Amino acid sequence: DKGNYRHFMQKEIFEQPTVVAQALGRYLDPNAGTVCLPETPFDLANIPRITLIACGTSYYAAEVARYWIEQLARIPVDVDIASEFRYREPVYTEGGLAIFISQSGETADTLAALRHAKAAGQHIAALVNMPGSTMAREADVVLPIHAGPEIGVASTKAFTCQLAVLASLAVKLASAKGEINSNEEAGYVKELNHIPALMAEVLHHDEALQGIARSISTARDILFVGRGIHYPIAMEGALKLKEISYIHAEGYAAGELKHGPIALIDEHVPVIGIAPEDSLFDKTLSNLQEIMARQGKVVMFSDSETKQEGMFAQLKMPSAGFLSSAILYAIPVQLLAYYAAVEKGTDVDQPRNLAKSVTVE
Numbered sequence: 078d079k080g081n082y083r084h085f086m087q088k089e090i091f092e093q094p095t096v097v098a099q100a101l102g103r104y105l106d107p108n109a110g111t112v113c114l115p116e117t118p119f120d121l122a123n124i125p126r127i128t129l130i131a132c133g134t135s136y137y138a139a140e141v142a143r144y145w146i147e148q149l150a151r152i153p154v155d156v157d158i159a160s161e162f163r164y165r166e167p168v169y170t171e172g173g174l175a176i177f178i179s180q181s182g183e184t185a186d187t188l189a190a191l192r193h194a195k196a197a198g199q200h201i202a203a204l205v206n207m208p209g210s211t212m213a214r215e216a217d218v219v220l221p222i223h224a225g226p227e228i229g230v231a232s233t234k235a236f237t238c239q240l241a242v243l244a245s246l247a248v249k250l251a252s253a254k255g256e257i258n259s260n261e262e263a264g265y266v267k268e269l270n271h272i273p274a275l276m277a278e279v280l281h282h283d284e285a286l287q288g289i290a291r292s293i294s295t296a297r298d299i300l301f302v303g304r305g306i307h308y309p310i311a312m313e314g315a316l317k318l319k320e321i322s323y324i325h326a327e328g329y330a331a332g333e334l335k336h337g338p339i340a341l342i343d344e345h346v347p348v349i350g351i352a353p354e355d356s357l358f359d360k361t362l363s364n365l366q367e368i369m370a371r372q373g374k375v376v377m378f379s380d381s382e383t384k385q386e387g388m389f390a391q392l393k394m395p396s397a398g399f400l401s402s403a404i405l406y407a408i409p410v411q412l413l414a415y416y417a418a419v420e421k422g423t424d425v426d427q428p429r430n431l432a433k434s435v436t437v438e
């Protein structure tokens with residue numbers, strides 16, 4: 078049931094504060110200030126290496142999680158696209174943990190990679206939305222994301238719930254290893270708990286994003302750029318836009334633009350900058366200025382209050398910490414894609430050539 082919404086995708090975007098709160102409710106004990114995971118048949122304090130494997134949007138969740146796990150828990154993390162993973166004859170580390178991220182739990186490539194890692198003796202975790210799925214059954218430990226059924230082919234609420242669970246996992250791994258103390262853990266739990274309220278705040282920008290989407294929906298190509306943990310959000314934004322509006326889009330690390338893609342820029346190419354005011358802000362901003370100097374139409378999503386001369390549009394985001402920021406910036410890229418697709422009159426919930434669950438390799 079779509080309720081008052083025009084599409085399932087729109088409904089699922091707006092459900093995010095609720096379902097992320099639900100997901101976090103299963104993993105956090107706010108009174109104790111701790112993260113609680115299901116029992117694992119291996120020691121969380123002694124994981125030499127983590128491999129994250131997934132496809133599509135779930136793969137971008139893995140890319141975000143790499144920043145959290147490496148920075149908080151100081152465990153080396155590899156991230157792989159499932160369809161490439163086993164063909165490159167990966168070198169496994171003994172006692173390593175392989176985490177498979179999949180909304181459906183049925184994606185053929187991800188499942189094949191899971192079986193490959195399992196046969197090699199890795200510990201297997203499945204982060205899925207469907208608790209009865211094949212991946213959940215074959216894993217040593219299941220981390221459900223509790224997003225509820227996702228109908229739109231374009232993944233939205235499953236993505237942010239995946240991120241919420243992965244952020245909780247990173248905190249747990251860090252505390253198990255002694256990289257953070259109990260005060261720090263409680264601080265992160267507090268930050269995580271606050272995410273749904275901030276998400277609701279971001280959703281109030283609905284109309285502004287509809288306006289921006291309208292003005293970029295005639296473009297043939299759109300670039301999304303970001304740095305650090307927001308680089309995967311840029312890639313997710315490009316994927317979302319491509320799959321439902323059929324506008325060609327690419328996500329780029331902002332610093333990489335000058336090594337090629339800047340040649341594409343002229344007044345017809347909108348560039349969406351994901352630029353929170355963090356330690357990388359000045360660098361991202363200067364990349365965006367290079368684009369404006371070449372007549373690129375820049376739209377910046379940022380918590381920075383400063384009005385930037387020559388920018389086509391700026392969206393004011395709430396300020397957020399290391400665990401919340403990427404989750405919050407997922408929302409404007411989803412809404413931008415959604416409204417661009419509505420503007421173009423595409424079949425938003427059932428885009429051409431795509432299936433909700435890809436069960437062929």
Ligand code: M6R
Pocket residue numbers: 132133134135136178179180181182183184187230231232233317320431433434435
């Ligand atoms: O069910 P899964 O999470 O394994 O699906 C992976 C991808 O097929 C999926 O995320 C796809 O990229 C979505 N259509 C993206 O919106």
